[in-house]
Amino acid sequence: MATEEERGGIEEYGGVKEDGEFVRRHLEGLEREHVEVRSNAGDGKGKGVFARSIIEQGYVAFEDEPVISMQHSASKEASWACDRCMKRLGSLGDRDAFLGTAGGRVSGSSSSSRVGSGSAVVRCRGGCSECYCCTSCETVAWRHYHHLLCCGPLAGGDREGDDPGRHYMREFNDHADSTNDIFRLAARFYAMIVASLLKDKGEGSSKTGSGAGSDSAESSAASFLDAIRCGWKAPWWSQVALPHDVEDEDEFRSQLKELAGDSFALLRAALKSRIGNVSEREEGSLFSLDVYGSLVGMFELNNLEIFLHNGELEGTGFYPLHSMMNHSCEPNVSMFYEADEEEGEEGDYSPCSKVYAYALRDIEEGEEITCSYLDAEQLELETEERQDLLRDYGFRCTCSSCT
Ligand SMILES: [Zn+2]
Ligand SMILES: [Zn+2]
Ligand SMILES: [Zn+2]
Incomplete structure (x- = not known):
């Protein structure tokens, strides 16, 4: 058993403890002009989003930006987009030409050039094949997570032993792509937490001497997790609804845990090789399979599927306000992506993946705002079939068409 002090680090934020003051502040942070989040939506539903004023049919109830998002791995064969904001970069032919000419020689700095229609494309400074729409997207991605996750130039530009992290990251990516690519998103978020903890630890100790960094490290990691805290779930392997054809529940759940464990072991090896020397105690608090499993579970249950650029780009993202909706x-609302992605001033960060919740009918002041977790086809099914599809979310629907 670890003592209170030994646990420290991100373990502390991995639980589902919710202190009243924290939740109140967090929910206030999610308020929009027309909607608010309430901690008790009634009927045992937990949190919910409510209208603060009348919202007329066809109007936007609220907009939401992803805390974290990614293009699905398979979709990279259909669409070339900025790895951070999902802006379209060009055709696949443009991509091959760009990576071909910029390939191999990039190391230690990002390169930028114009492609196709004339938009600038910036390549990852680590030399992997990730590309960005501008230097700002490249820099933010690199600083926040990608420096820990970059797998470097593809075969040919790599010398064995240069960076063992590359080897582990490639294995991690292959494993994710052959099992469940949501592991990639969990890794991105995990890297953000680790980068933030280490950054604050470094800044804290250089400013105020050793031992003083932990407070700010914790507050920084906490603020990161603030945005997603209300969506925090039990580890993936323990919350997934049992498929009907599975008889041995323990066996089923331990297989899922093993899968997540294999994924996490590769991620851990990659991160460890890149974060330099940390004490055994710090290592114990940085690397927790339960935290990783909770992230996977949270993304599986709360994420919104992203379809952009005429459906060519498919991705997934965690939207804080959307994740609160029952x-x-x-x-009474439906989610749509920004139609005009050219909007916004140069330098303004505006992800293409921003969503708008449109009112499907007039919504009264104080009425709960709801969306459907099922798609249009699924909504046509019989009540019991719908309930069955909703099992993974852990509730029985009590809406007026179900009761
Ligand atoms: Zn971008
Ligand atoms: Zn890279
Ligand atoms: Zn229902």
């Missing part, structure tokens, strides 16, 4: 088989 389901109804007769929803």
Whole structure:
């Protein structure tokens, strides 16, 4: 058993403890002009989003930006987009030409050039094949997570032993792509937490001497997790609904845990090789399979699927306000992506993956805002079939068409 002090680090934020003051502040942070989050939506539903004023049919109830998002691995064969904001970069032919000419020689600095229609493309400074729409997206991605996750130039530009982290990251990516690519998103978020903890630790100790960094490290990691805290779930392997054809529940759950464990072991090896020397105690608090499993579970249950650029780009993202909305088989809002992605001033960060919740009918002041977790086809199914699809979310729908 670890003592209170030994646990420290991100372990502390991995639990589901919710202190009243924290939740109140957090929910206030999610308020928008027309909607607010309430901690008790009634009917045992937990949190919910409510209208603060009348919202007329066709109007936007609220907009939401992802805390973290990614393009699905398989979709990279259909669409070339900025790895951070998902802006379209060009055709696949443009991409091959760009990576071909910029390939191999990039090391230690990012390169930028114009492609196709004339938009600038910036390549990852680590030399992997990730590309960005501008230097700002490249820099933010690199600083916040990608420096820990970059797998470097593809075969040919790599010398064995240069960076063992590359080897582990490639294995990690291959494993994710052959099992569940949501592991990649969990890794991105995990890297953000680790980078933030280490950054604050470094800044804290250089400013105020050794031992003083832990407070700010904790507050920084906490603020990171603030945005997603309300969506925090039990580890993936323990919350997934048992498929009907599975008889041995323990066996099923331990297989899922093993899968997550294999994924996490590769990620851990990659991160460890890149974060330099940390004490055994720090290592213990940085690397927790339960935290990783909770992130996977949270993304599996709360993420919104992203479809952009005429459906060519498919991705997934965690949207804080959207994740607070309860389901109804007769929803009063529907989520849409920004139609005009050219909007916004140069330098303004505006992800293409921003969503708008449009009112499907007039919504009264104080009425709960609901969306459907099921797609249009699924909503046509019989009540019991719908309930069955909703099992993974851990509730029985009590909307007016279900009761
Ligand atoms: Zn971008
Ligand atoms: Zn890279
Ligand atoms: Zn229902």
